Amino acid sequence: MNPYIAYDALNTKIVTQKGRLLDENSFEKIIGCNTVEQVTEVLFTRYDLKRYIENVKTGDLHRDDLETLLNRYKVSVIENILHYCSGPYREFILVFLMEYEIYDISLILRKIARGEELDDIESHFIHSEKYSVLQYGKLKASRTVLQYVENLKGTPYYNPLKTVTDTDAVKREFHIEMKLQQLYFKTLLTKAEKLFDEDKRIAHDLIGLKIDFLNVQWIYRAKRLYDISPEQMLIYSLQGGRRLDFDRLRKLCYSKSADEVKILASQYLKHNMLTSDKGADIERNANDYIFKYIKGIKHHGTIGSVLAYIYILDSAVREFVTVTEGIRYKLPGEQLEQYLLNRENR
């Protein structure tokens, strides 16, 4: 019996919530829509998601709005999970909310660096109002990137960002992204250390798997698209992967071409993730693999069920967004299907 988390209550909750948004019919219904207006109508009426977004009419739901809406929904799901946790488990689940804080602080930083207006920025915020302790008012009031970073003092985000300059924030945005991503996964793994043994193993494995896929994605794209040195690639690769230890990462970073990365990655991961150059395909391949893995882990009475739910929800939200964009640009149904996960993995 784990005193820090009520697995039975959580599982019941997860089953009900999965039924709401993640069932097979949801996707069928969305794919069956012909216009964005219909998609919005389904999301608002059938899934009662309207409360997560203000002042949006069904007709003008843009991609940003849809992402905000669904991200806020994800935050509310994590907040609900937190009701059933305490001690180290609560600390661990809280880290998942960091992802949304990171989204918001990056958004403010970008606007400040570009000298854009911040008046309406709150309508794009997705962080948990209940659990986030950042002083957004103070952050918003910063006039320069330097001042902004100073205002982050005392938060976990200060150290990774303390050397960021105005030019970095505009021209070298990926530095910021990667530094914050490293912080997120490092915190996640550190907090997972305090879980009970079985949960710790499951958490490390699942997060490690995610880290492996992110690393491969990062290195492949860096090789193919950007002028980034192997040293930098290695520095920004995430530690704590399941199959990609430091030596393998180094081999990937110092490989001669993107094609060599493809070969090495499929050899290391035992899965052909880089079947095409399209981001959406790579992501779908990675998620397919992760879901296959998730199906194999022990769910009952372990953190596996919670993590699986968070991951599946995350990918479902991406699919919703992709499919809605497809509908917006009038792609035929069969083409839309391509963007979705293999059904048997769900």
Place this chain on the structure above:
Amino acid sequence: MAIQKMEYLRIVGSLEDMHEVLEKLVLSEKLHFDFEGTTEYDNSYIIHEYESVMTGPSSFEHEDFEAVEAQCDRMEKDLEHLAKGMDIRLELDKSSISGTPCSLSEAQDDLNKLMEQLGQVVSEINRKREAILKYEQFRETLNGITYKDIDFGRVAALNYFAYEIGALSQENVIRLRKNYENISAIALNIGMIKASSEYIDIILYPRQFAEETSKLLKSLNWVRLDIPENLSGTVSEMIGQVNDRIRNLRNEIGEQSKVINTNKAGTISLLSRIYTAVKLERRILGLEREITYGTSTFVLNAWIRKDDKKEIMRVLDPLIQKIKVEEKNPNELGRQVVPPTQLKNNFFFRPFEKVIKLYGMPSYDEIDPTPFVAITFCLMFGIMFGDMGQGFVYFLAGLLISKKRRAIGQLLSRLGASSILFGAAYGSLFGLEQEELPWLWSLTGRPLDPRNIPVILIAGVAFGIAALTSSFTFSIINYIKKSNIEEGIFGKNGLAGYIFLISLVLTIVAVVKAIKLPVAVPLASMVASLAAMVAKEPLSNLVSAKRPLLHGSVGAYLTESLFEGVETVLSTLSNAISFIRVGAFALNHAGLFLAFLVMSDVTSNIVLKIVILLLGNILILTLEGLVVFIQGLRLEYYEMFGKYFQGGGIAFSPAKINN
């Protein structure tokens, strides 16, 4: 020992006089402005009414709020600049502007003169202080370098190599080391910055790899350390040079401060006056933004303490010909207007207001529960933690704490005093009783005396019933004041609830045959009062001749009220039993110390005995004292407040200037 009586003021005047009126009112610190109590519609109506009769400009040029705000910002910045240079903290001095008012423009003139006189010197001093700070930080880094004989000048003179010194986190040092063979730079660890636990590294790289190295370092969150100009030589030599510079700068500041220190007291008092004037202006500006205007008239609404009325009229006297002041009693305003609450208690009870406010603020028309809380809390604490010695420690601690945290200290000293009194009754001094100290006098004898145990437990319940009786009385009065017959007479916290409680107690007493009373009598009374609670809505409608007797469906009402009835039975039972803890903790207090006494008896070493007893006292004073305090608080909040406290009051908060 009640809730302070309030009066409502409505002040109408010409916009020309608004600033002056607000200035006087803010300085009086006696008005709680109310921008929500009266509707916009009411105020607009009054404005229309007065604009036709009041003399004044047909259209008044409003102050540019943004411009005034910006002026205040600028002035505050200058004031802070001067204060920093003079090494003082800006303080408010309300007396400096209450006698002879100081307008913002006057304050600006004074500030300009001060800036002219001292601005330059202060700027130089501030600049030098900042330089000292930077030097000190650099010296800290230099001190962190292990190899004090490194000469960075010689490294800089290399033809084909460039270098950087800087700080790296441990994590990034590991990242760098792991891939060292692929990196076209040499990274040498030369020390550590203790404050941030970062490593100090020197990076040497061929000049043609400058860009590549710079990118690499960027990814590693490299914090470059720049050597201040004109410093040279080895690390030790540089530390010496930095020390010299800091000393020189300090001497220069000392010299320049002489200019500031001539008539420093006068300057400080002028600064305080200007600062207070700026803060006053800001406060007025805040109020001006909320007030309702017409084209030439303003109207403002505020609450005042009834006792302050004369004083406020005296303050407004010079303007009385130009403004209209209308006073109203809260009763005239209807129930929807809620006056703010200020508790008014004497010296003894006042600290217990903290306990009330921790739970919530009573509403204006409630009974102030402070005296009741003070008496019951002191009694409960005393009964549960009766000891002359330990009580005296709390009393002294309370006196000491009250110098810094007034209310908390005073609360503790009162609880300590109660503990002393009950300690005297039990005959307990630092846990020792008559058995150990035969000369100790006691009224009741030790709590753990077998004859006393049942008496103490029963006394706890009896105390509880008395406390609950008072709670029910307050609750009934509060409901009746609000004309709520349904809850006041038939509710579970009203008369019916009380009769149910007393009947329950009498039933138990009759069953154990403590009094000669047929069980059927209190049982019948219990059933009758329970029935009254279940049927409270129709009964109250019947009594107050309202129809229909029941709103909504009978089924739904019955289901709800029957469940409420069951809940009432359970909660009344637990309420009455809950107070046993008062007696139980009195026994526990004595029992806990007894354990230490037994331990001390095991040894014959007198020093060890004293140490054990001392430890026992410390444990009781810290842990048990806290537990008893929380139990007392729990009984107050859960068993008593739950009955009568309605809350929802707004604290009376007069507008004043603050930092």
